Amino acid sequence: MSGLRERKKAETRRSLQEHALRLFAEKGYDATTVEEIAAAAGVSHMTFFRYFPSKPAVVENDDYDPMLAAAIRSRPPDEAPLTAIRHALVAALRAMPAGELSTVLARSRLIVREPTLRARQSEAQRATRQMFAESLAGRGALSDFERQVVAGAALAALTMAIEEWVRVDGRQELADLVECAMTSLTRE
Amino acid sequence: MSGLRERKKAETRRSLQEHALRLFAEKGYDATTVEEIAAAAGVSHMTFFRYFPSKPAVVENDDYDPMLAAAIRSRPPDEAPLTAIRHALVAALRAMPAGELSTVLARSRLIVREPTLRARQSEAQRATRQMFAESLAGRGALSDFERQVVAGAALAALTMAIEEWVRVDGRQELADLVECAMTSLTRE
DNA sequence: ATAATAATAGTTATCAGCTAACATTTACAC
DNA sequence: GTGTAAATGTTAGCTGATAACTATTATTAT
Numbered sequence: 001m002s003g004l005r006e007r008k009k010a011e012t013r014r015s016l017q018e019h020a021l022r023l024f025a026e027k028g029y030d031a032t033t034v035e036e037i038a039a040a041a042g043v044s045h046m047t048f049f050r051y052f053p054s055k056p057a058v059v060e061n062d063d064y065d066p067m068l069a070a071a072i073r074s075r076p077p078d079e080a081p082l083t084a085i086r087h088a089l090v091a092a093l094r095a096m097p098a099g100e101l102s103t104v105l106a107r108s109r110l111i112v113r114e115p116t117l118r119a120r121q122s123e124a125q126r127a128t129r130q131m132f133a134e135s136l137a138g139r140g141a142l143s144d145f146e147r148q149v150v151a152g153a154a155l156a157a158l159t160m161a162i163e164e165w166v167r168v169d170g171r172q173e174l175a176d177l178v179e180c181a182m183t184s185l186t187r188e
Numbered sequence: 189m190s191g192l193r194e195r196k197k198a199e200t201r202r203s204l205q206e207h208a209l210r211l212f213a214e215k216g217y218d219a220t221t222v223e224e225i226a227a228a229a230g231v232s233h234m235t236f237f238r239y240f241p242s243k244p245a246v247v248e249n250d251d252y253d254p255m256l257a258a259a260i261r262s263r264p265p266d267e268a269p270l271t272a273i274r275h276a277l278v279a280a281l282r283a284m285p286a287g288e289l290s291t292v293l294a295r296s297r298l299i300v301r302e303p304t305l306r307a308r309q310s311e312a313q314r315a316t317r318q319m320f321a322e323s324l325a326g327r328g329a330l331s332d333f334e335r336q337v338v339a340g341a342a343l344a345a346l347t348m349a350i351e352e353w354v355r356v357d358g359r360q361e362l363a364d365l366v367e368c369a370m371t372s373l374t375r376e
Numbered sequence: 377a378t379a380a381t382a383a384t385a386g387t388t389a390t391c392a393g394c395t396a397a398c399a400t401t402t403a404c405a406c
Numbered sequence: 407g408t409g410t411a412a413a414t415g416t417t418a419g420c421t422g423a424t425a426a427c428t429a430t431t432a433t434t435a436t
Binding site: 191192193196218221222223233234237241242243 | 391392393394395402403404
């Protein structure tokens with residue numbers, strides 16, 4: 001698994017992603033063609049599509065979903081659903097090193113500002129919502145439907161927090177914004 | 189404004205939309221090309237794009253936004269934000285004639301089932317969210333940010349209700365589903 | 377070390393959505 | 407009726423995405 005082939009693949013993937021993000025930031029998402037990204041990484045456009053199923057996919061990373069789901073599940077079972085999600089999110093964000101957060105900020109900036117990427121993001125969030133909903137199992141005697149609703153609402157709050165985070169260009173802590181957002185949901 | 193030209197335009201638009209929805213339902217969204225829709229309506233594909241800015245746009249209708257915003261604004265000012273939105277939505281839905289609801293169901297079916305349309309929908313919802321947020325002005329001493337959060341969460345709940353509505357193929361009242369969804373948010 | 381093999385990448389062609397430039401038809405106002 | 411302006415069609419092109427096929431390159435078994 002660490003042969004030359006594997007390393008080359010990883011390197012190509014990384015290079016494609018890196019050049020893509022750089023070009024998107026430099027000249028805009030729509031103004032950057034897959035052809036250009038591939039050329040910058042020294043491969044053909046077909047290779048791009050072998051590594052990423054679509055142009056927007058090169059920006060996305062769903063790596064946090066399982067971690068967050070686990071964090072929700074490990075909250076005390078008597079906590080209300082939205083409260084459990086809030087604590088899980090805030091704790092996860094506070095535990096995140098600054099370097100990683102700035103990467104997340106860069107990606108988020110792109111996604112929030114490019115309509116095409118936003119649209120994709122909301123589609124990717126369906127999986128996240130599903131995970132959130134499942135990780136609420138057994139909490140507060142909710143039906144499947146109600147769990148989806150709560151998970152969806154929490155994700156909407158998280159999304160709003162991230163958009164605000166991008167708007168203030170990271171000058172407020174994302175964890176604080178998420179805490180504020182989630183609290184304004186439960187405080188009714 | 190009711191010259192032959194205007195009438196023809198309205199008729200062309202209606203025809204394009206009608207054939208589009210029919211073809212989408214018959215053979216799927218992706219499998220239906222703009223060319224086919226245009227041909228079915230007896231025009232060229234360029235004419236299609238003169239009437240609708242994009243293929244997905246032919247399915248969308250944002251006609252309800254102003255009505256809903258007004259309904260929210262006219263709720264008693266001491267009602268909590270989520271509660272006000274809930275009552276506004278439920279009242280608007282209960283006042284809707286059955287025929288219109290079945291049209292909404294048909295459109296929703298398409299949108300919920302076609303990933304491409306879902307993605308677009310979520311983008312269109314940004315405008316709806318903005319309207320919801322603005323129509324919450326003065327209610328509950330919320331900041332701009334918090335209003336966006338609450339509006340976003342409410343819309344997420346509405347979306348979940350509509351998805352469930354489609355899932356049960358309209359056999360439950362949408363108003364009831366919305367009421368259930370919104371209530372599960374405030375009940376924490 | 378080398379040949380067989382399997383993975384990986386490139387080439388080419390094609391399709392669909394979408395836009396632009398230009399020509400042509402058609403309703404309207406006079 | 408005729409000129410004008412709107413509406414439509416024609417054609418061509420760009421970009422994202424997929425498929426079929428070929429060529430290259432790393433692995434592996436000898």
